[in-house]
Amino acid sequence: xxxxxxxxxxxxxxxxxxxxxxxxxxxxxxxxxxxxxxxxxxxxxxxxxxxxxxxxxxxxxxxxxxxxxxxxxxxxxxxxxxxxxxxxxxxxxxxxxxxxxxxxxxxxxxxxxxxxxxxxxxxxxxxxxxxxxxxxxxxxxxxxxxxxxxxxxxxxxxxxxxxxxxxxxxxxxxxxxxxxxxxxxxxxxxxxxxxxxxxxxxxxxxxxxxxxxxxxx
Amino acid sequence: xxxxxxxxxxxxxxxxxxxxxxxxxxxxxxxxxxxxxxxxxxxxxxxxxxxxxxxxxxxxxxxxxxxxxxxxxxxxxxxxxxxxxxxxxxxxxxxxxxxxxxxxxxxxxxxxxxxxxxxxxxxxxxxxxxxxxxxxxxxxxxxxxxxxxxxxxxxxxxxxxxxxxxxxxxxxxxxxxxxxxxxxxxxxxxxxxxxxxxxxxxxxxxxxxxxxxxxxxxxxxx
Numbered sequence: 388x389x390x391x392x393x394x395x396x397x398x399x400x401x402x403x404x405x406x407x408x409x410x411x412x413x414x415x416x417x418x419x420x421x422x423x424x425x426x427x428x429x430x431x432x433x434x435x436x437x438x439x440x441x442x443x444x445x446x447x448x449x450x451x452x453x454x455x456x457x458x459x460x461x462x463x464x465x466x467x468x469x470x471x472x473x474x475x476x477x478x479x480x481x482x483x484x485x486x487x488x489x490x491x492x493x494x495x496x497x498x499x500x501x502x503x504x505x506x507x508x509x510x511x512x513x514x515x516x517x518x519x520x521x522x523x524x525x526x527x528x529x530x531x532x533x534x535x536x537x538x539x540x541x542x543x544x545x546x547x548x549x550x551x552x553x554x555x556x557x558x559x560x561x562x563x564x565x566x567x568x569x570x571x572x573x574x575x576x577x578x579x580x581x582x583x584x585x586x587x588x589x590x591x592x593x594x595x596x597x598x599x600x601x602x603x604x
Numbered sequence: 605x606x607x608x609x610x611x612x613x614x615x616x617x618x619x620x621x622x623x624x625x626x627x628x629x630x631x632x633x634x635x636x637x638x639x640x641x642x643x644x645x646x647x648x649x650x651x652x653x654x655x656x657x658x659x660x661x662x663x664x665x666x667x668x669x670x671x672x673x674x675x676x677x678x679x680x681x682x683x684x685x686x687x688x689x690x691x692x693x694x695x696x697x698x699x700x701x702x703x704x705x706x707x708x709x710x711x712x713x714x715x716x717x718x719x720x721x722x723x724x725x726x727x728x729x730x731x732x733x734x735x736x737x738x739x740x741x742x743x744x745x746x747x748x749x750x751x752x753x754x755x756x757x758x759x760x761x762x763x764x765x766x767x768x769x770x771x772x773x774x775x776x777x778x779x780x781x782x783x784x785x786x787x788x789x790x791x792x793x794x795x796x797x798x799x800x801x802x803x804x805x806x807x808x809x810x811x812x813x814x815x816x817x818x819x820x821x822x823x824x825x826x
Contacts, residue, residue, distance in 0.1 A: 465732020510772025
């Protein structure tokens with residue numbers, strides 16, 4: 388049985404300078420209450436691994452506006468002008484990764500693989516400094532795994548065993564990140580009694596989830 | 605006979621729509637490429653993928669019926685058609701890279717004589733990130749570039765891209781309001797002319813060399 392915690396308790400666990408994976412795509416499927424709590428506690432120097440920097444005032448965009456991010460590993464930052472400014476000012480270091488490569492690097496980190504071979508990025512600036520591996524006459528880039536100290540997950544339903552299911556396009560990076568964080572904190576929309584989520588509907592088994600966020604008061 | 609006059613973007617969207625066959629899985633980029641969906645019959649059995657995680661993207665919902673957990677890759681509210689499936693990003697890009705996506709339609713900043721596309725950054729000006737574009741161009745069965753022929757008088761179809769490439773792969777087709785151009789191993793072949801556009805006008809607006817077959821036809825539109 389998991390005991391649900393409050394957002395501020397979760398934020399206390401995450402130290403300044405931590406490496407954090409955060410689910411979401413343009414803020415859809417992002418744990419907003421966890422982010423609000425991190426901003427409220429004044430967190431600094433995070434390395435954030437996420438699909439994108441969202442928009443000002445939404446999801447990861449709130450961490451950007453709070454100057455909480457020192458390094459970002461993301462596929463897209465173009466819809467957040469504040470982040471563009473911070474990058475140009477040298478305030479934040481940004482590693483841009485193709486979206487499909489990003490999710491597979493996270494998956495590799497979470498499932499114990501030593502890397503991923505992909506043709507994505509060949510012949511582009513993404514290939515610079517990377518090993519090219521030939522398999523069956525085809526060339527691939529060797530992309531390395533990504534792991535994090537924390538994975539912050541947004542789910543649709545959770546039960547008190549920690550089992551998670553997701554809604555529509557709010558899946559995105561969440562199920563994959565739940566494998567790659569040393570500590571996984573999930574923010575579900577609702578927590579239901581054990582047994583309510585059918586086993587076939589569980590996308591993230593509860594054994595991966597360390598903490599559940601209690602529902603909003 | 606009355607002839608409909610379409611805007612350049614409308615011409616491009618209507619022409620690209622003719623490339624889509626029943627039963628295809630298709631990814632449309634944000635902006636101009638997304639207009640293509642307006643010209644595909646609902647009963648064509650075409651499934652549109654949004655790389656953020658849905659196969660079977662539907663139209664924008666009526667006001668007040670939006671689901672905050674159902675958006676397209678641009679973050680806009682959408683619906684899902686009957687038979688739709690929601691998927692995570694690993695599955696979504698597995699479909700793209702794994703050769704399961706029949707077609708991707710993307711915008712372009714430049715395409716060159718070898719058929720290479722640049723569409724994700726302008727060094728010193730715009731560094732938004734590649735998002736899913738590199739995977740889409742590297743992985744889709746067919747890659748269609750849908751773009752206006754030139755930007756502020758500057759040619760976008762050039763001998764060699766000066767902007768960073770999106771992929772090393774040759775794109776399948778370039779559709780503009782002036783022309784349909786097929787990149788081949790021999791170079792860029794002019795397949796069709798835009799409505800009322802002459803070969804000379806196309807050549808003048810194209811910086812790359814064009815291979816022009818005898819009397820290329822005018823394009824038909826959906």
